[in-house]
Amino acid sequence: xxxxxxxxxxxxxxxxxxxxxxxxxxxxxxxxxxxxxxxxxxxxxxxxxxxxxxxxxxxxxxxxxxxxxxxxxxxxxxxxxxxxxxxxxxxxxxxxxxxxxxxxxxxxxxxxxxxxxxxxxxxxxxxxxxxxxxxxxxxxxx
Numbered sequence: 001x002x003x004x005x006x007x008x009x010x011x012x013x014x015x016x017x018x019x020x021x022x023x024x025x026x027x028x029x030x031x032x033x034x035x036x037x038x039x040x041x042x043x044x045x046x047x048x049x050x051x052x053x054x055x056x057x058x059x060x061x062x063x064x065x066x067x068x069x070x071x072x073x074x075x076x077x078x079x080x081x082x083x084x085x086x087x088x089x090x091x092x093x094x095x096x097x098x099x100x101x102x103x104x105x106x107x108x109x110x111x112x113x114x115x116x117x118x119x120x121x122x123x124x125x126x127x128x129x130x131x132x133x134x135x136x137x138x139x140x141x142x
Contacts, residue, residue, distance in 0.1 A: 010041035087112040095119040102128045
């Protein structure tokens with residue numbers, strides 16, 4: 001696949017289009033199948049396009065971003081390990097269990113699980129404190 005920047009000689013508008021190859025562009029142009037989508041003119045020509053190449057500066061920035069992401073992921077995994085070791089997993093019953101703990105003062109325990117955004121908002125509106133949403137990285141994720 002190749003992407004060309006095309007310019008209409010009639011209305012001077014430019015637009016991008018993908019082609020299977022440069023030969024395919026030439027074939028379609030010869031058959032008069034390439035037209036301007038602004039004015040429908042067949043006077044459409046290829047324009048010069050700069051290739052998308054990583055330079056040293058953008059490559060360093062990309063490596064830096066990947067490094068930051070890896071550090072963040074490592075920190076999230078550390079939090080997950082702490083949570084798994086010190087909290088009880090209640091799965092989809094998180095909202096029910098949180099209410100049960102809040103309204104039954106004898107039954108205090110740390111829990112974690114899944115809840116919808118709406119359920120979390122409802123719990124907070126009820127005055128149930130200590131509820132936080134954290135990102136969760138699956139073990140098999142890179």
